[in-house]
Amino acid sequence: MPDDISKLSKKAAEIVSSLPKPTSVRVVSHYDADGIAAAGIICNALYREGYDFHATLMRNPFNKGLERLAKEENELIIFSDMGSGQIETIEKIGCKVIIFDHHQYLKSEVGKDILQINANLCGIDGNYEASGATLSSFFAKTLNADNEDLSSLALAGVIGDKQHIGGIRGFNKEILESALEKGFLKEHMGIKLYGGSIFDALYFSIDPYYKGLSGNKDEIERILDKLNIDKNTKIDDIEKDKLIRLQSFLLFKLIKADCQKIILDIAIRKRYFSESLGCELERFADLLDACGKNGHRGLGLSICLGDSNAFGEAKTVEKDYKQKILGHLIELEEGEIREAEGMRYFYSDSSSLGGVVAGIAINYILDDKKPLFSIAKKEDEIHVSCRGNQKLVKKGLDLGGAMKKITLAIGGYGGGHKIAAGATITLEKEKEFLEKVDKILVQQLKG
Numbered sequence: 001m002p003d004d005i006s007k008l009s010k011k012a013a014e015i016v017s018s019l020p021k022p023t024s025v026r027v028v029s030h031y032d033a034d035g036i037a038a039a040g041i042i043c044n045a046l047y048r049e050g051y052d053f054h055a056t057l058m059r060n061p062f063n064k065g066l067e068r069l070a071k072e073e074n075e076l077i078i079f080s081d082m083g084s085g086q087i088e089t090i091e092k093i094g095c096k097v098i099i100f101d102h103h104q105y106l107k108s109e110v111g112k113d114i115l116q117i118n119a120n121l122c123g124i125d126g127n128y129e130a131s132g133a134t135l136s137s138f139f140a141k142t143l144n145a146d147n148e149d150l151s152s153l154a155l156a157g158v159i160g161d162k163q164h165i166g167g168i169r170g171f172n173k174e175i176l177e178s179a180l181e182k183g184f185l186k187e188h189m190g191i192k193l194y195g196g197s198i199f200d201a202l203y204f205s206i207d208p209y210y211k212g213l214s215g216n217k218d219e220i221e222r223i224l225d226k227l228n229i230d231k232n233t234k235i236d237d238i239e240k241d242k243l244i245r246l247q248s249f250l251l252f253k254l255i256k257a258d259c260q261k262i263i264l265d266i267a268i269r270k271r272y273f274s275e276s277l278g279c280e281l282e283r284f285a286d287l288l289d290a291c292g293k294n295g296h297r298g299l300g301l302s303i304c305l306g307d308s309n310a311f312g313e314a315k316t317v318e319k320d321y322k323q324k325i326l327g328h329l330i331e332l333e334e335g336e337i338r339e340a341e342g343m344r345y346f347y348s349d350s351s352s353l354g355g356v357v358a359g360i361a362i363n364y365i366l367d368d369k370k371p372l373f374s375i376a377k378k379e380d381e382i383h384v385s386c387r388g389n390q391k392l393v394k395k396g397l398d399l400g401g402a403m404k405k406i407t408l409a410i411g412g413y414g415g416g417h418k419i420a421a422g423a424t425i426t427l428e429k430e431k432e433f434l435e436k437v438d439k440i441l442v443q444q445l446k447g
Contacts, residue, residue: 004122005135005171009142012098012115016049016143019076024052026074028065030081030132031057031297031352033160033288038080038100038132040304041150045140047305048147057297058082059352069093081132081157084118085404085415100135102126104400104415119171127393127417129170133157137175151179152274152281153304160285162359162420166262166390176272185272185281191247192267194283198224198238198246199231204322207286208267209364210253211333215326223249254364262390263363278311287311290318293352324350328357332365337372340434342441343386345373355385355422362387371399371441375430382430384414384423393418396444406436 016025025046029039039055046053058065066089069077076096083090083099084106090097091111102119103126110116117139119130137154140147158164158172168176179185192208195201199221205214213219224231227249229242238246251267272281284303291300296317302310328348337346344366348354354374362372371388388397399421403414407423410432414423425433 005117005119005124005138006142008115008117008122009139012117012139013143015076015096015098015115016046016051019051021050022052023075024054026069026072026077027053027055028069028077028079028082029055029057031059031292031300032081033285033292034131034133034157035081036288036292036297036300037153037157037160037285037304038136039301041133041136041140041147041153042078042080042100043301043305044150044153045143045147048144055301057292057301066090066093080136084116087114087116090114100132100139102130102132102135103417104404124171127419128163128166129172131158131161131163131172133161134172134175148178148182149184149276151175151182152184152277155179155185155272156274156277156281156284156288159282160289164282165266180272184276185274187270187272189268190271191250192271192282193235194280195235197232198229198235201235204319204326206322206325206329207360207363208250208254208259208263209329209360210250211257211365213253215330257364258367259364260368260389260391287314287318289356290314290321293356294318294321294324324353325356325360328353329360329365332357332361337361337366340438342370342438342445343373344370345375345434348374348376351376351378351383351385354383355387355420358385358387359420362389368392370445371397373437377427380427382425382427382433384425384433386421386423388419390419392445396447397441398444402437402440402444405440406433409436 027039027042029035036057043053043055070093074095078098080100082101084101085103087106087110097114099116105118105120108121117135119126124130133154137151140150154175163172193201195204202220221231227242227245229238254264254267274281277284288300291314294317299310299314303314337344354376358372358374368389368391371386371392374385376383386399388399398418400416400418403416403421403423407414410429412423412425416422
């Protein structure tokens with residue numbers, strides 16, 4: 001474990017422990033699976049120590065959100081899965097702040113009231129080796145060793161952030177190995193199939209997305225009939241030989257779609273079941289993502305806090321969310337994507353869904369030559385979400401760097417990872433943004 005992470009986490013634990021009980025600690029996190037899991041870990045840890053908490057899950061902590069925070073009277077604010085990219089605004093809030101982040105940072109030296117724990121400043125690659133949730137879980141364990149049981153939540157965050165693609169590694173792997181050793185997780189090999197029936201599992205499969213099958217009722221029924229599997233059968237009740245044939249068929253669908261090898265490698269892979277969460281980690285991550293991006297952020301946090309009633313509600317939200325995603329993916333298959341020299345882009349009516357659709361499309365629908373951008377117009381703003389893949393990153397792609405550079409030049413806010421990033425700009429800057437980002441991406445991909 002890197003010394004910097006240990007020392008900084010100890011300092012963070014000392015800051016929290018110095019507060020009188022029951023102080024209410026302000027917790028602010030991102031609204032995706034990693035961010036919700038990170039917030040869940042921190043809130044659980046605070047509650048166990050006798051502290052109250054007030055949690056908010058934000059899409060982006062830009063001016064409006066941070067202005068609201070500045071008007072509150074907080075003794076301590078903990079940011080998880082965000083904060084480093086907004087450090088200059090956070091320094092003006094006027095209270096103690098702890099940041100757990102793995103995104104690109106603006107600066108390493110910060111104000112005296114701010115403790116910034118950023119993976120990239122500790123020699124850890126925040127793109128692939130640490131997530132907001134794993135950083136938060138290490139702090140929680142430092143605060144109280146009994147909190148290591150929250151590592152299941154942390155690893156759900158890792159998987160939700162797609163850091164399992166190519167294998168769980170680095171700091172994340174240390175958290176995983178300890179969780180397996182302590183018995184918090186059980187490991188098994190298998191393909192991703194879950195739902196009330198095998199029909200539901202295939203119909204609502206968006207990641208992996210099976211071209212021509214996902215969301216296609218008639219084709220699913222035809223395939224299941226051919227395999228002699230009743231569509232209403234629960235997955236656990238399918239005979240072993242039939243399940244193997246189905247898995248082989250699904251893998252062939254991905255091969256036929258020219259998916260990258262790194263994507264094929266995660267189709268049938270080691271999966272991790274958590275008894276405390278009551279399901280497999282990728283399943284839990286999908287529920288968190290659905291809640292966060294389908295307007296039910298508090299519901300996502302509730303299932304992290306162990307609310308069993310919320311779990312059932314989350315499954316209903318997830319179905320609605322996946323139906324929306326399927327609609328967008330089928331539209332993209334039918335040619336709704338626009339081409340530029342260094343990028344592809346499409347327009348979405350939802351900034352939250354657009355990034356998810358872009359991430360799925362680049363892995364399962366398109367070739368791997370260019371990153372994909374989602375552009376959503378909302379009132380006087382444009383919200384941009386962009387996704388690449390590991391092959392493009394190796395060629396020089398840095399979406400987070402591109403978003404930061406462009407928004408500094410034309411106004412707005414932007415940043416993220418090399419492989420996934422976002423930006424918010426004013427409506428009138430759309431054409432200039434597209435021209436500048438295309439130019440930068442062409443340069444990046446030339447190496």
